Amino acid sequence: MHTSSVTPEQALQMLVDGNQRYTGGKSEHPHQNSARRQEVFTGQHPFVTILSCSDSRVPPEVFFDQGIGDLFIIRNAGNILDDVVLGSMEYAAEHLGVPLVLVLGHTKCGAVTATVQGGEVPGHIGSIVTTIKPAADAVKGEAGDAVLNATLANVRMSVEKIRTCEPILAEMVKHGKMNVVGAIYQIDTGKVEFLK
Numbered sequence: 295m296h297t298s299s300v301t302p303e304q305a306l307q308m309l310v311d312g313n314q315r316y317t318g319g320k321s322e323h324p325h326q327n328s329a330r331r332q333e334v335f336t337g338q339h340p341f342v343t344i345l346s347c348s349d350s351r352v353p354p355e356v357f358f359d360q361g362i363g364d365l366f367i368i369r370n371a372g373n374i375l376d377d378v379v380l381g382s383m384e385y386a387a388e389h390l391g392v393p394l395v396l397v398l399g400h401t402k403c404g405a406v407t408a409t410v411q412g413g414e415v416p417g418h419i420g421s422i423v424t425t426i427k428p429a430a431d432a433v434k435g436e437a438g439d440a441v442l443n444a445t446l447a448n449v450r451m452s453v454e455k456i457r458t459c460e461p462i463l464a465e466m467v468k469h470g471k472m473n474v475v476g477a478i479y480q481i482d483t484g485k486v487e488f489l490k
């Protein structure tokens with residue numbers, strides 16, 4: 295197994311710092327040139343695995359001010375967690391030694407909105423709604439914005455599932471080699487709010 299030289303705490307700080315640069319209009323656009331391509335040609339050592347939404351307004355490299363070889367990103371509509379996603383996370387953890395997993399929901403998510411609104415959805419979109427529904431049901435009737443509440447619940451439930459996912463991820467968390475955190479990306483301000 296590859297062991298990362300970056301700790302889970304350092305990885306989280308790199309995301310916090312990058313988002314601060316971005317929202318402050320001070321993006322450095324690191325690791326986006328031919329020198330970086332050559333540097334990672336023989337192998338990648340990303341410092342975080344991110345599960346985020348496919349929404350075109352949610353580009354992690356941009357709002358975390360990172361570049362090539364930095365972020366191992368899994369995206370699907372609604373940032374939903376399934377076995378294929380878990381397999382990708384296990385690969386990143388086991389083979390690449392990635393020390394941090396971030397589950398990133400966002401405001402105004404269409405997939406979560408469709409789930410909260412209910413009703414019929416055509417084709418395979420139903421499988422997305424079905425996966426998000428337990429999160430939406432868990433916070434049904436709570437005060438505040440129903441879509442945001444469901445988005446938060448969706449992130450929190452995924453974080454918990456990843457932390458306890460045997461045999462690879464749960465073991466790494468147990469031994470302090472990996473941390474799992476959740477956050478919400480605000481599509482209007484560009485700010486990432488990490489969940490406590």
Ligand SMILES: [Zn+2]
Pocket residue numbers: 347348349371372373400402403404405406
């Ligand atoms: Zn979305």
